[in-house]
Amino acid sequence: MPKPEILDPQGRAIQGVFNRDGHELVLGVRQGKRFEISVNGPITDELLDEIEELAANVLSNPIIETYAIYADEGDGE
Amino acid sequence: MTTRVGVITFPGTLDDRDAATAIALGGGEAVPLWHKDKDLNGVDAIVLPGGFSYGDYLRAGALASVSPIMDAVVDSAKEGMPVLGICNGFQMLCETGLLPGALTRNENLNFICRPELITITNTKTSWTNFFQPNTELLIPIKNGEGCYQISDEGLKNLEAKGLVVARYNNNPNGSKNDIAAICNEAGNVVGIMPHPEHAVDGLVGAGVDGLGFFWSIAGVTV
Numbered sequence: 001m002p003k004p005e006i007l008d009p010q011g012r013a014i015q016g017v018f019n020r021d022g023h024e025l026v027l028g029v030r031q032g033k034r035f036e037i038s039v040n041g042p043i044t045d046e047l048l049d050e051i052e053e054l055a056a057n058v059l060s061n062p063i064i065e066t067y068a069i070y071a072d073e074g075d076g077e
Numbered sequence: 078m079t080t081r082v083g084v085i086t087f088p089g090t091l092d093d094r095d096a097a098t099a100i101a102l103g104g105g106e107a108v109p110l111w112h113k114d115k116d117l118n119g120v121d122a123i124v125l126p127g128g129f130s131y132g133d134y135l136r137a138g139a140l141a142s143v144s145p146i147m148d149a150v151v152d153s154a155k156e157g158m159p160v161l162g163i164c165n166g167f168q169m170l171c172e173t174g175l176l177p178g179a180l181t182r183n184e185n186l187n188f189i190c191r192p193e194l195i196t197i198t199n200t201k202t203s204w205t206n207f208f209q210p211n212t213e214l215l216i217p218i219k220n221g222e223g224c225y226q227i228s229d230e231g232l233k234n235l236e237a238k239g240l241v242v243a244r245y246n247n248n249p250n251g252s253k254n255d256i257a258a259i260c261n262e263a264g265n266v267v268g269i270m271p272h273p274e275h276a277v278d279g280l281v282g283a284g285v286d287g288l289g290f291f292w293s294i295a296g297v298t299v
Binding site for chain 1: 135172186
């Protein structure tokens with residue numbers, strides 16, 4: 001997600017459309033990104049560390065964005 | 078000896094040929110480099126040209142900043158080799174951490190393509206030493222993500238150390254403190270959002286105000 005102090009003109013434009021269409025309760029919209037990463041094998045601490053490194057160094061830019069990691073041992077779908 | 082300036086082409090780069098032409102018009106020799114190269118072919122300086130490397134996927138400049146050649150660029154820049162990042166190249170320099178801050182979506186969400194007046198505020202860098210302080214230049218901008226963002230603390234540091242290289246006369250995109258270009262503390266690495274390489278030939282551009290950047294690196298003096 002963009003950090004709270006970073007201007008998010010896309011989110012602001014979306015909010016403007018919501019408000020224009022009568023959704024007056026919407027006070028703010030911020031737009032982020034979601035990456036779904038599939039891995040081979042079980043989710044271990046080691047694997048999560050590796051994903052964390054990718055999230056911190058490649059997938060997000062720490063100057064303007066924050067990130068959170070959610071793990072799910074699903075059926076691969 | 079002629080200054081050999083490497084111009085790196087990434088998939089999606091647009092302005093490598095204009096950059097090469099500008100380098101030659103400025104008195105240097107342009108050396109084409111490919112993003113998968115591992116070494117810099119002994120060049121004296123590097124230009125990271127504009128365009129949409131990797132289609133701006135993930136973030137503008139993010140995937141190019143981890144291209145194979147960038148290890149050599151980062152190492153050489155830290156040793157003092159002059160590096161100029163123009164537009165997408167500026168975005169890459171921020172993504173590698175060679176320059177502070179980040180370029181984000183223009184405040185009005187428009188892609189802006191037109192000549193803009195900028196003022197040179199630092200004439201000590203490898204790329205602006207030809208200019209007199211406070212020189213006004215007319216240089217084209219063409220970007221969708223040119224809004225320069227940095228933390229308040231980072232901004233104070235840039236201003237205190239005189240690392241702002243150029244400012245827009247009329248801020249077109251919401252950049253903090255009207256910043257159009259910045260440099261690192263050594264002054265060898267410069268990132269600029271406007272395109273000096275598009276202002277080097279009166280026949281096809283907004284003028285020739287961009288030549289000074291290329292005269293600077295080629296060692297031309299008045």
